[in-house]
Amino acid sequence: MSDYIVRATAANAQIRAFAATTGETAEEARKRHNTSPVATAALGRLMTAGAMMGIMLKGEEDLLTLQIEGDGPIGGLTVTADSRANVKGYVRNPGVMLPPSSAGKLDVGGAVGRGTLRVIKDMGLKDPYVGQTDLQSGEIAEDLTYYFATSEQVPSSVGLGVLMNRNNTVRQAGGFLIQLMPLAEEAALARLEENLKGIPPVTAMLDSGDTPERIIERVLEGLSPEITERVPTAFSCNCSRQRVEKAIVSVGRKEIEEMIAEGKPVTVNCHFCNTDYTFETEELKRILKKAVR
Numbered sequence: 001m002s003d004y005i006v007r008a009t010a011a012n013a014q015i016r017a018f019a020a021t022t023g024e025t026a027e028e029a030r031k032r033h034n035t036s037p038v039a040t041a042a043l044g045r046l047m048t049a050g051a052m053m054g055i056m057l058k059g060e061e062d063l064l065t066l067q068i069e070g071d072g073p074i075g076g077l078t079v080t081a082d083s084r085a086n087v088k089g090y091v092r093n094p095g096v097m098l099p100p101s102s103a104g105k106l107d108v109g110g111a112v113g114r115g116t117l118r119v120i121k122d123m124g125l126k127d128p129y130v131g132q133t134d135l136q137s138g139e140i141a142e143d144l145t146y147y148f149a150t151s152e153q154v155p156s157s158v159g160l161g162v163l164m165n166r167n168n169t170v171r172q173a174g175g176f177l178i179q180l181m182p183l184a185e186e187a188a189l190a191r192l193e194e195n196l197k198g199i200p201p202v203t204a205m206l207d208s209g210d211t212p213e214r215i216i217e218r219v220l221e222g223l224s225p226e227i228t229e230r231v232p233t234a235f236s237c238n239c240s241r242q243r244v245e246k247a248i249v250s251v252g253r254k255e256i257e258e259m260i261a262e263g264k265p266v267t268v269n270c271h272f273c274n275t276d277y278t279f280e281t282e283e284l285k286r287i288l289k290k291a292v293r
Helices: 023-033 037-054 108-112 143-150 186-195 202-207 213-221 239-252 253-262 281-291
Strands: 004-010 017-021 063-070 076-082 086-091 115-122 130-134 154-164 172-180 226-232 266-269 276-279
Touching: 004 213, 017 037, 023 037, 023 076, 023 086, 023 172, 037 063, 037 076, 037 086, 037 108, 037 143, 037 154, 037 172, 108 239, 115 143, 130 143, 143 154, 143 172, 172 186, 172 202, 172 213, 186 213, 202 213, 239 266, 239 276, 239 281, 253 281, 276 281
Parallel strands: none
Antiparallel strands: 004 017, 004 226, 017 172, 063 076, 063 115, 076 086, 115 130, 154 172, 266 276
C-alpha cells in the first residue's frame, strides 16, 4: 500500500495511537484544487487528521466532517472522511499566498487566522454529534489537540505536517494521533510526555525514511507499542453524475424550468473534488420530467 494509517496500542492498552503517511493523498488534493503551497499544507494537515479520526468510527456508513472557519485569507476548510479512511476536502480560497512564518515555515496559522473548529460525526442517528472549539493557533494540530481535551475530554497529542518540493508539489505528508485511555497511569503519561519532547517534526521523520510504524515506535518508545491494524487511505470522492442529477431534481420544478428557458448548458461543480458536471438543455428537460413525477 502507498498512503496508509497504522493503529496501535501501548502500555497495556492505556494508550491508543495512530500514525499516517499521506503524501499521495495531499498531492491529489493539490492537483484537483490547484492549491498554493500554504493552502496545500493546511488542507493536507486537515485531511490527514480526518483520515485518522475517520477510522475511529465504528459503523461502516459513519461519516466524519471537520470544518475550520477562520478570519485569515484562506477563509475556511472542509474535510470529510469515512470509517475506511477514504477522505476528501477543499479550501475556500485555494490560491492564498503568504510569506513564510518567523520560523521560515509555511504560515498555515496566518492563513487560517482566528475562528472555530467544528467536528461533526454522522453515525446514523437522528441528529449528528457536533463538537466545536475555538482555534488556538490555526496550525491545525494544536487546534485538534485542544478539541480532544476540551470537547471530548480525552488527553491527546496530535502531530501533522506537509513538506513541499521546490516545484510546489507535495514531498511528504503525514501525522500521528496519540490518546490516553481512562485510568491511564501517571508513569505512562510521564514517559509519553518525555518521548514527545524529543520527537522531530512529522515531515522530518518521513523525509528521513521513517514509516508510520517507525513513528509509532519513536513516539511510544519504552511503552511496549503493538501495531493492531494497517489501513490504506486515499483521496476519494463519491460524487457522480447521477448524484448531481438528484441534486438538480431537489431544487424544484420552477428553478429547472428557468434553467431550460435560458437555453444554455448548466454546469454543477463538486466542491470536494473540483469535478464539473455539465447538463445540456435536452438533459434538463429529461430531469424536469423526474422532478414533476
